[in-house]
Amino acid sequence: MPVQPINLIRREEFIEAAIASIHKYGFHDATVNRIARDLGVSAGNIHYYFGGKDGLFEAAMHRLLSRIRHESAQQLAIAGSPEDRLRAIVSANLSPQVFQPAFCRTWLHFVAESIHRPALQRLQRVNGMRIRSNIRSVLRKIVTSAQANALTEELVALLDGLWAHRGQVDEGLEPAEALAFAMSFLNHRLAVHRLPSSPAG
Amino acid sequence: MPVQPINLIRREEFIEAAIASIHKYGFHDATVNRIARDLGVSAGNIHYYFGGKDGLFEAAMHRLLSRIRHESAQQLAIAGSPEDRLRAIVSANLSPQVFQPAFCRTWLHFVAESIHRPALQRLQRVNGMRIRSNIRSVLRKIVTSAQANALTEELVALLDGLWAHRGQVDEGLEPAEALAFAMSFLNHRLAVHRLPSSPAG
């Protein structure tokens, strides 16, 4: 059972085919036969390259989260102020490259399935910790630690909610719209903390 | 094959068992046999009462959404001002009665599955329209129509994100915490609009 990445290009093709199949047929109906057929190869290859269906799906989820992480890294590289960095993270999670139906839908399925699948759950948990850590560390430069914690959860929930929405409907929430909503949230939400006095005062 | 609700009590038992099974085994492994066995009856009954597995799951999703709707109605009944009504809606969606792991997890599965299942999608779509309509109508009494639209999407996304989070981890986000995050969002977010002048000048 050679699991070594002998042929990385081949693996990538399978992973993309898997994501495409989940998007096309749904998680339950994305069978190894269909994934392989859409790729024009035999189903046996999936076991050769990934050890089995679970292996392929884990690789696919890993790939999905890597793409988001990569997008964030790119946007953060050109960001300056803490607020710019925050906007970079949000922007990265909603960029047309990652915030596309196929990705959001597959992510939604992975999140739902991850509950009863340790391997997927681990990936999801690590990713959640990473993004929260990123956001929190930036926020602490702007607001108090307590406020940073709350705001982090709000922001993560908002992003997850937008992804869930995008994954549900074929046409509805375009990246630009989603970004507008998120930026609206961010601007208004941060504005309160920048004020000299509490509004309820 | 009576599809009409002949024996409503029996149907409720099956629906609860279905939700419990999805929570316990996951959507994919919540088979008719397991659901029936956990209830101590024969699998054939599911087809007798619901016409099939899909029928049961549709009824279960319907039940789930009804619970949330019912909770909202109750909380709204005692709410006075528009802001109170808004908090009532948020509070209802995060109350211990509905914001429980079994419900959030099942909801997460339903949302993911609904994409390729017209019957579930319809339920989800109607529910989404209803909650957005509720929130928007209240918000329009506080802020401008444009602001109401944006705020509605932000709030819905936040709630969906919190539900997704609660559905993913067995122990993590308690109803009280989630409510605190949502209220924090609501208070700070509305505060901006209550200010005499925009902070950005």
Next chain:
Amino acid sequence: MPVQPINLIRREEFIEAAIASIHKYGFHDATVNRIARDLGVSAGNIHYYFGGKDGLFEAAMHRLLSRIRHESAQQLAIAGSPEDRLRAIVSANLSPQVFQPAFCRTWLHFVAESIHRPALQRLQRVNGMRIRSNIRSVLRKIVTSAQANALTEELVALLDGLWAHRGQVDEGLEPAEALAFAMSFLNHRLAVHRLPSSPAG
């Protein structure tokens, strides 16, 4: 298990419903539930009146063959010469009362199923012996014994073939047409034997 003909009228209703269901749904899909539902009663009654599905179907086949036998008896009662008697038998088997799609189709199913069902096979065998005996006894008054044997088989095969045809297509072979074919056969076939010398002579 009261199998006694307590309520003969009720039994007749079930039998007619069974034949109608076989005609309507086909033998395989004529389930006890469907038969009972079409009659507006509960499926349990079939077991009460007939001991089970097999009992009902045996009764139905018995009824079917009785109808043909009854029709033959009626036609034979008014027949005079041997040739008239022969025509009476043929006419009875193709009369509009018995040579109807529902009967022919059900008969076809019974014949096919009878092979592996002793109870049905016995009925079919007895019926076959009876009709052959009837035809042969009449023929012996017209032709030689050897010729009578051959002609009997030819005539029975012809009638069975016409029934099979009528059972297969919804609209095609009307009783009048079938009767014309059978009479054509009979007249021409008997004509040969009435000739003073063999045609090949």
Next chain:
Amino acid sequence: MPVQPINLIRREEFIEAAIASIHKYGFHDATVNRIARDLGVSAGNIHYYFGGKDGLFEAAMHRLLSRIRHESAQQLAIAGSPEDRLRAIVSANLSPQVFQPAFCRTWLHFVAESIHRPALQRLQRVNGMRIRSNIRSVLRKIVTSAQANALTEELVALLDGLWAHRGQVDEGLEPAEALAFAMSFLNHRLAVHRLPSSPAG
């Protein structure tokens, strides 16, 4: 799911096993499991090769009718005069190769089942048209067109009746006997038309 005849030999094995199973267990009890088990393979193969049970049965019926057609073609190839051709057709339909219990019984089941199964009905209909057309075209060279039509129906009904008989009883009507009856019919029936004047005067 390859529907193309990739492995024709394997397909033939399944078809023969299907016919044997229908002969052995009856149509209703010829389950995919039994057919596969009798062949010493797994039931899944039937779906792999034929797409399902229906596909196998359609292929089996097709095979059955092909055999008869093939037999007719062979016999017709060596036939000379119109009457010889007629005898060839009759002889082909009653030859020991095709007029065997397994075939006649399976045919009987197919005919009965074809009523509610479009795919089987189409095969049966096409076959009926072909054989009628063959017989009629030969008969038109011997008798008038009107007589040819009637005689065709008589002959087809006779053959169908003989097949039905052969399919019903395990041992009863041997090919030689059936052929004798059919030839008796043919010779006597044609004799009338060869006479200078009708016997009825």
Next chain:
DNA sequence: TATGAATGAGGATTCATTCAT
């Protein structure tokens, strides 16, 4: 008599997986 809820065996079918080639 009659009902209809409940059963459980048995059906076709799907699918990940294996393995000889």
Next chain:
DNA sequence: AATGAATGAATCCTCATTCAT
């Protein structure tokens, strides 16, 4: 490296049958 035939467990579902009411 790749195929695709073959497997067998597991799934949903159907149905005749039973039985308390």
